[in-house]
Amino acid sequence: MTMSPAFKVTLRVLTGLALLVIYVPLLLVVLNSFNASQTFAWPPEDYTLEWWRKAVDSQGAKEAVVTSVQVALIASGISLVLGTMAAMALQRYRFFGRDTVSLLIILPIALPGIVTGIALNNAFRTVFGLDLGFLTIVVAHATFCIVTVFNNVLARLRRMGTNLEEASADLGASTFTTFRLVTFPMMRSALIAGGLLAFALSFDEIIVTTFTAGAQQQTLPIWIFNNLFRPNQAPVVNVVAVVLILLSVIPIWISQKLAGPTDGLAGR
Amino acid sequence: MTSVSEGTPEQVSRHQVSTVLHRRPRLRLGLLIGPPMLWLGVAYLGALGALFITSLWGQNPFTGDVVREWNLDNFRLLFESEVYRTITIRTLGIAALVTVVDIVIAFPVALYMAKVASPRMQRILVIAVLTPLWASYLVKAYAWRIMLSENGVISDLGGLLGLDTPGYGLTATVVTLAYLWLPFMILPIYAGLERLPDSMLEASMDLGAKTGHTLRRVVLPAVFPAVVAGSIFTFSLSLGDYITVKIVGGANQMLGNVVYDNVGAANNLPFAAAVATIPVVIMLVYLAAARRTGALENV
Numbered sequence: 001m002t003m004s005p006a007f008k009v010t011l012r013v014l015t016g017l018a019l020l021v022i023y024v025p026l027l028l029v030v031l032n033s034f035n036a037s038q039t040f041a042w043p044p045e046d047y048t049l050e051w052w053r054k055a056v057d058s059q060g061a062k063e064a065v066v067t068s069v070q071v072a073l074i075a076s077g078i079s080l081v082l083g084t085m086a087a088m089a090l091q092r093y094r095f096f097g098r099d100t101v102s103l104l105i106i107l108p109i110a111l112p113g114i115v116t117g118i119a120l121n122n123a124f125r126t127v128f129g130l131d132l133g134f135l136t137i138v139v140a141h142a143t144f145c146i147v148t149v150f151n152n153v154l155a156r157l158r159r160m161g162t163n164l165e166e167a168s169a170d171l172g173a174s175t176f177t178t179f180r181l182v183t184f185p186m187m188r189s190a191l192i193a194g195g196l197l198a199f200a201l202s203f204d205e206i207i208v209t210t211f212t213a214g215a216q217q218q219t220l221p222i223w224i225f226n227n228l229f230r231p232n233q234a235p236v237v238n239v240v241a242v243v244l245i246l247l248s249v250i251p252i253w254i255s256q257k258l259a260g261p262t263d264g265l266a267g268r
Numbered sequence: 269m270t271s272v273s274e275g276t277p278e279q280v281s282r283h284q285v286s287t288v289l290h291r292r293p294r295l296r297l298g299l300l301i302g303p304p305m306l307w308l309g310v311a312y313l314g315a316l317g318a319l320f321i322t323s324l325w326g327q328n329p330f331t332g333d334v335v336r337e338w339n340l341d342n343f344r345l346l347f348e349s350e351v352y353r354t355i356t357i358r359t360l361g362i363a364a365l366v367t368v369v370d371i372v373i374a375f376p377v378a379l380y381m382a383k384v385a386s387p388r389m390q391r392i393l394v395i396a397v398l399t400p401l402w403a404s405y406l407v408k409a410y411a412w413r414i415m416l417s418e419n420g421v422i423s424d425l426g427g428l429l430g431l432d433t434p435g436y437g438l439t440a441t442v443v444t445l446a447y448l449w450l451p452f453m454i455l456p457i458y459a460g461l462e463r464l465p466d467s468m469l470e471a472s473m474d475l476g477a478k479t480g481h482t483l484r485r486v487v488l489p490a491v492f493p494a495v496v497a498g499s500i501f502t503f504s505l506s507l508g509d510y511i512t513v514k515i516v517g518g519a520n521q522m523l524g525n526v527v528y529d530n531v532g533a534a535n536n537l538p539f540a541a542a543v544a545t546i547p548v549v550i551m552l553v554y555l556a557a558a559r560r561t562g563a564l565e566n567v
Contacts, residue, residue, distance in 0.1 A: 003384070004479050010376075011384055018376075018450075021447070022396075022397070022450065023400075024415075028414065028415060029407060029414075040414050082307055085300045085301070089300040089304075093293065093297045101305070103559075105304070105308060107308075111504065111508075111548060112505070112508020112524070113508045113509075114509075114523075114524045115544050115548050118540055120312075122318055122537060122541065123314065126318070126334075127318055142307075143312055174282070175285075200402055207508065210528075221405070225406060228406070238410075241406075245404075248403045249399070249402075
């Protein structure tokens with residue numbers, strides 16, 4: 001694009017500033033995990049590894065991580081199945097109410113989390129008569145994770161077209177064989193990208209979780225929130241935060257290996 | 269195809285199922301769309317419906333039990349009470365302000381990424397913008413709590429410029445929410461600008477339009493749906509938030525806090541349900557308007 005040089009420089013400077021604002025808070029969290037002051041006095045006067053040692057020994061944090069991983073794995077599994085089915089139906093068929101269905105799929109994420117949270121809380125307890133617990137967290141998480149898988153698979157199906165599937169059917173392959181040998185392999189990377197996003201979304205969710213978790217289940221975000229305002233625990237929370245920042249590199253690395261720059265990651 | 273009958277009974281029946289499915293696309297569609305619709309259309313929409321019904325019920329003030337008598341008392345209280353009106357307006361204001369701040373910051377970044385940066389730089393920038401999305405929401409809100417603290421980084425470095433930390437309050441809430449949702453605005457605008465062909469910009473320049481004029485008349489109309497798509501996230505996520513305001517907002521309350529307190533401490537589910545219908549109505553109006561701009565295809 002032929003922009004004036006001054007304008008280009010302005011854009012570059014603004015982008016640089018934005019990135020600075022994006023990363024300074026995260027770097028500060030990392031730095032504070034070594035800050036000897038329990039209240040994170042600024043600038044740090046002394047550095048310590050004590051918080052890291054305490055975090056490694058923290059039973060509560062470890063149990064919360066296990067719960068969060070279990071919930072995220074099951075919820076993304078369910079959303080992979082349901083999201084793929086919905087995407088195939090919407091991409092391959094024209095039917096009455098198709099627009100409504102696509103709106104319905106983004107609804108759990110387009111509506112504020114608090115609404116989804118309280119609606120499910122109310123339905124679980126009064127309509128289904130369930131006690132809040134592990135199961136209710138999983139169901140709630142799967143509900144808002146479907147859209148991430150759906151978006152990824154839909155985009156992939158759109159690009160794939162139907163030629164290869166038709167060729168497979170013409171050559172005598174059954175519906176299932178075609179899916180197993182043709183459709184599925186072509187969708188695989190979209191499924192991984194969608195599944196990763198679903199996992200991350202579930203792992204990080206707190207608002208809906210607060211309303212659907214029982215008193216016994218603590219996911220990691222709930223554990224963090226419960227300990228955030230306790231002066232003794234704050235430095236341990238800070239270390240957990242650093243670990244989460246470092247771990248977030250893994251899904252990004254995987255999805256970059258899988259796809260182009262924006263592919264599969266844009267939609268929440 | 270009925271002649272194929274060799275193989276184990278299992279293979280035969282599978283073959284029959286496959287043939288039936290192949291001949292009846294409507295059945296195939298039904299089987300595909302059935303389970304997701306059962307989950308979202310029946311369970312989720314049902315839950316939303318039940319929530320709305322609950323909002324029309326009352327509560328026994330002594331036992332705290334839900335009383336199934338139809339009335340509009342919850343909504344009357346909501347509209348007539350000064351407190352709730354203020355909280356609703358405050359929440360809407362915060363959500364709108366967060367959205368505007370994000371658009372203003374995201375637009376130049378997205379424009380630089382899509383139309384100025386080299387392909388290699390573009391890739392790096394996309395990763396740089398995406399990475400914080402994967403870092404925990406609480407971690408980021410909490411990082412701002414520390415930055416904004418009385419003797420924190422902002423008051424320390426801002427002191428050099430004669431600025432002080434705004435402290436915990438509404439400003440801090442807007443800043444933190446805008447920070448949290450910024451990637452959700454940058455990405456759709458970037459994708460929208462990427463789709464805008466360079467030739468269109470060149471044509472505008474060739475016809476004598478200055479940079480500012482091209483931006484206003486060519487770029488902005490083209491990325492408008494993408495901006496609306498991004499705003500769905502920034503607006504909706506801010507509208508329902510009650511955690512950030514608890515972490516950096518001081519004593520201020522948003523709609524989410526009212527809902528949370530009524531489900532938890534006050535245990536008045538019907539009233540909480542009535543409060544929760546406010547953001548639902550706002551978002552449904554917003555989504556309907558967004559749909560007309562074609563933004564939903566950009567989500």
